[in-house]
Amino acid sequence: MQPTIPDVVQTIPLPYYIWFASALFVIGIVGVLTRRNAIIIFMSVEVMLNAVNLLLVAFSAYRSDPAGQVFVFFIMAVAAAEVSVGLAIIVMIYRNIQSIDIGLLNRLKG
Amino acid sequence: MNVNYIWYFLTFLTLVSAIMVVVVRNPIHSVLYLILTFFCISAHYVLLNAQFLAAVNVIVYAGAIMVLFLFVIMFLNLREYTAESKTNLVKLGAAVLGGVLLVIIVAALRSMQIEPLNKATYNSQVGMVESLGKVLFRDYLLPFELITVLFFVAMVGAVMLGKRETGERNF
Numbered sequence: 001m002q003p004t005i006p007d008v009v010q011t012i013p014l015p016y017y018i019w020f021a022s023a024l025f026v027i028g029i030v031g032v033l034t035r036r037n038a039i040i041i042f043m044s045v046e047v048m049l050n051a052v053n054l055l056l057v058a059f060s061a062y063r064s065d066p067a068g069q070v071f072v073f074f075i076m077a078v079a080a081a082e083v084s085v086g087l088a089i090i091v092m093i094y095r096n097i098q099s100i101d102i103g104l105l106n107r108l109k110g
Numbered sequence: 111m112n113v114n115y116i117w118y119f120l121t122f123l124t125l126v127s128a129i130m131v132v133v134v135r136n137p138i139h140s141v142l143y144l145i146l147t148f149f150c151i152s153a154h155y156v157l158l159n160a161q162f163l164a165a166v167n168v169i170v171y172a173g174a175i176m177v178l179f180l181f182v183i184m185f186l187n188l189r190e191y192t193a194e195s196k197t198n199l200v201k202l203g204a205a206v207l208g209g210v211l212l213v214i215i216v217a218a219l220r221s222m223q224i225e226p227l228n229k230a231t232y233n234s235q236v237g238m239v240e241s242l243g244k245v246l247f248r249d250y251l252l253p254f255e256l257i258t259v260l261f262f263v264a265m266v267g268a269v270m271l272g273k274r275e276t277g278e279r280n281f
Contacts, residue, residue: 004234004235005227005229005232005234006157006158006159006234007113007157008113008117008157008158009158009159009227010227011113011114012114012117013224014224015219015222015224016121018216018219019216020121020124020125022212022215022216022219023125023212024124024125024128025215026208026209026211026212026215027125027128027129027131027132027208028128028132029207029208029211030132030204030205030207030208031131031132033200033204033207033208034132034200034201034204034205035132037137037188039137039179039182039183039188040131040132040137040140042179043131043140043141043144043179044131044132046144046171046175047128047131047132047144047147050147050148050151050171053151053163053167054151054154054155057154057155057158057160057163057237058158060160060236060237061158061159061160061236061237062227064231064232064233064234064236065236066236066237066241066242066244066245067245067249069160069162069163069236069237069242070242070245070246070249070250072163073163073166073242073246074250074253074257076166076167076170076171077257077260077261078257078260079170079171079175080170080174080175080261080264081260081261081263081264082264083175083178083179084178084264084265084268085264085267085268085271087178087179087182087268088267088268088271088272089271090182090186091182091185091186091271091272092271092272094186100186100188
């Protein structure tokens with residue numbers, strides 16, 4: 001079975017994937033912290049989800065264990081549901097305050 | 111090695127386009143960069159021999175989710191530049207915080223021991239539809255069914271949230 005091992009698995013060490021996924025995750029966090037546009041915050045959350053997906057697939061491929069990829073499948077399904085509800089909420093916010101700047105939502109404070 | 115160059119190029123492209131998603135002012139450009147990020151991640155999945163997830167990533171993320179984002183942005187007509195209400199100090203603080211977090215993660219994982227690749231038991235076909243389907247419908251059948259319930263609830267929630275109440279004005 002040896003010749004069928006993917007080249008990337010043979011030549012790229014697994015820590016490279018960990019660093020890469022961590023960088024992607026941190027980019028998502030910085031996006032959530034710096035931006036005020038609710039839609040861009042949502043996109044940053046998607047970037048973070050994808051960083052985790054990539055790490056799960058990398059570990060799954062390096063260990064040749066299919067369970068990790070099944071979990072990625074579930075994460076994608078949950079992300080799709082989350083985006084549909086989240087965007088509906090954003091449209092609702094826009095209807096009420098004519099803006100999607102989250103700074104204007106501080107009136108939600110109790 | 112040829113594949114190594116492809117790997118480094120894809121990684122670089124993914125990180126740059128992810129940074130552009132966060133930095134760019136125009137939300138539509140942001141969505142387009144995010145689509146590029148997703149395609150690069152799909153290419154990474156192909157390199158890792160996870161063909162099924164590469165296809166699903168393109169169909170679900172780059173297809174469905176990004177169309178939804180683009181639709182909402184055009185629906186709300188956010189094209190014009192709007193001043194962001196965050197100060198530069200907050201942005202600098204967030205960037206520093208992110209950098210510190212990255213350093214902490216990398217430093218915490220430095221002492222990690224990784225078991226070397228076992229070439230005798232390695233199965234390169236795990237990412238294919240056949241093997242994933244067997245695992246999904248044998249070991250993870252209940253979560254799979256629960257996902258359908260989740261989608262139903264999400265659909266009902268989105269419809270309820272998006273419905274215009276009587277007497278409410280249009281856009």
